[in-house]
Amino acid sequence: MKKLLYFLILALITIQTAQAHVGSSGVLMQGQAGPYKVLIDVKPPDVIPGTARITVFVETGNAEKIFVRPIYFRSGDKGAPSSDEIQPVKDQPGQFQGDIWLMERGSSSVQIQISGKEGKGEFIVPIAAVSTAQRAMPKSLGIGLSILGLLLFLLMITAIGASVSDGILRPGDVLSARQKRKRWINMGIATIVCGLILYGGSSWWNSWAHEYKEFMYKPLTGSSSLKQDGDQRVFQLKIDTTNWEGRKRGSLLSTLIPDHGKLMHVFLVRTPGLDAFAHIHPERTDSTTFQSYLPNLPAGKYLVYADIVQYSGFAETIVDTLDIPEHVLKNADLKKTAEEDTYVITDALNSPGKIPIDDNVVICGKPGTKTVFKDSSYAIWEGKPDRPLEAGKPYLLNFEVFNPDGTPTFPEPYLGMMGHVAVLRSDGSVYIHLHPTGTFAMAAEQTLKNRLSDTTRLIKRPSPKIFRDSIDRYLGKLKSMSTLEREELLMTEMGMYKTDGSAMTNMEHGNRISFPYSFPKSGRYRIFFQVKRNGQVLTGAFDAQVRDTTTL
Incomplete structure (x- = not known):
């Protein structure tokens, strides 16, 4: 029964996947x-x-x-x-x-x-x-068009027959046997010709509809797994390239670009309680395989969301589920693939506040309340806890960050931004990775801004090997930098700082961070809010109830 439930969850979130989010x-x-x-x-x-x-x-x-x-x-x-x-x-x-x-x-x-x-x-x-749906013609419209088409077909044949018989008669004349025969012959020929035209049109339409269906957007798929590296577990994601030739995916995996300095962002969330969360950054080991060290997550079934961005700025999310077994650490010093990799444990959706407290546990908050980070600093989500949010309405999710003593604290840059948010619906059918600037990948914005200033009429696909080598060199350069140098470079590239580093252009630097978002449908949501303070990535959690106003 559990396997069936998890299969249905995975099927649901896979069906609803659309580009860079779910x-x-x-x-x-x-x-x-x-x-x-x-x-x-x-x-x-x-x-x-x-x-x-x-x-x-x-x-x-x-x-x-x-x-x-x-x-x-x-x-x-x-x-x-x-x-x-x-x-x-x-x-x-x-x-x-x-x-x-x-x-x-x-x-x-x-x-x-x-x-x-x-x-x-x-x-x-x-x-x-991209096309993600196929419209069906209303039945009444189809019947009406069929009747109209039949009438036009009969009128066409009748008109052609009349053009060689009744249409050339003088007033008072009667059709001869020869003229009647000629009319029927021409009507027969017209029937065959019009039938062939209709058949050709129908074949063209069916071919076009088949091609449309064939090239409707289908999200990338992949399979995640764990392997052992000494005492530590390694997360691995392999992208499925089956039938890519027919889909014209080409050399997509060799022309990925970094977003916030990372080629892939993976979010792991334990289901059904959404009570364990990790944000990690697997590195490319070959064209289809990405892997990173796994944090010390508790055992359970996890939803996997992996974000990547193509060279054109087209962002996608790969969705999977992963079973993480119980694991006893012999060595407390875990390796990290990226220094920004982090995880947190919180109370389950259906058991608020009921969780033993340790170093990696935070208690979930809600609008108008605070969530305390593991270093005793805290964040408050502005809002009223007893007022549900409305589906489809644009919101600014405003968070304020404070020191343990209640004074405002200014977060440090974290992957080129002042903060990150992951939003999940309780059933996993909605997932999105937000930034203070919006609901899109920053790499997409950079790419499309550059394309606007490019005078090339039709852009050509880059050479996969040359492109990949240049990206690998760039990623190697970022890894060799100090944290401060890397964050400054990322923020400059994304337009967060002026070229002289003197000020921000798209974000206000304070203890208040805003994330624009519109909840797509009603339900219970969990929001994971991440900032960086004193060199440490901190994660807090908030819950929200969203209602559908169309049913009120």
Whole structure:
């Protein structure tokens, strides 16, 4: 029964996987567009070609006009369509909304241009434009079109027959036997020709539908396992490349790019209580295999979410489950693949506060309450604990971090950001890795910004070996740096610091950290909040209840 339950959980989260997250297809992004601070909500279509809904919330400044246009990674700025203006929302000051067509599948971005009293500003929002659904024609529409098509078919044949008989008769004349025979012959020929045309059209349509179905987005799959290295366990993830030739995946695994300085981010969460959590960074050992030392996680069944980013900026999440057996350590000094690798144990969803306290245990909080880190500092999630959140509504998840004595503390850069958040629904059907700038991979934003300034009309796939060697050299360079040097480089590359290192451009450096997010559906959620303090990565946990307002 347990095996069946875990199989159903895995099947559910695999079916709902969409690009870089699980169950969260939209993009929320916050930042500065020139003089305007904005929050942007993009809801991409699940069918390509299709329309994406763009909502822009102008938080500071007086915006008057906003223009948007899609820019595809493959064709760049030179191959992009002209901009469309989106309109102000009635009775919602500072809010603009509109739709844009996405015609090409793959890695894309939306360019948002704002003008107003304070001047002009521009913003680039990375999105993944892929078909994840197939629309069925309504039965009533199908019947109606079939009847109309039959009538048109009969009218066409009748018209062709009349054109060689009744249509050429003089007033008062009667069709001769020869003319009647000619009419029937021509109607027969017309029936055959029209039938062939219909058959050809039907074959073309079926072929196109088959190709569409064949190239609908299918997420990467992989299998995770454990192996032993002396007294320590090693986590291993192998990406499944079965049938890749038909899917035209090509040399994808040789053209991955680092996000926050890591080629892969893996989150392990014990199910069903979501009471054990790890954030690790496996390294590539060959084209399909990634591995890293496993923290001292307790035994149980774990959900595995592995994030990677392609050279085009297209981000994906590989989903799996992993059984971790009980393990007795003989040596307390565990190795780490990356110094940022960390884990935490907390109370289960259904047993709040009921857990023995030790060095790696934190008690889960909720909005308006605090969660205490293992170094006795703590974080508070702003909000009211007795007020459920609403599904589909854009939120800023605001956290404040304090020293043990209650004074504000300023987190240190952690993988180029001031903080990270992982959001999971209780059944594992929703997972997302958030940053203070938004719900997208930072590597995707960098790639698409660079593509905007590139004048190449059609970009070519890079040489896999040359590309991979350059990435390996870059990763080796990062490893050889001190922590301070590495964080400064990552933040500079991601635009978090000005080139002189004097100030941040996209994030405020304080004890308050905000993460934009819209919960996709109702249910119970657990939020793992991570910051760095005194050189140590700290993880806290919060729970939230989300309701579906459409049923109220």
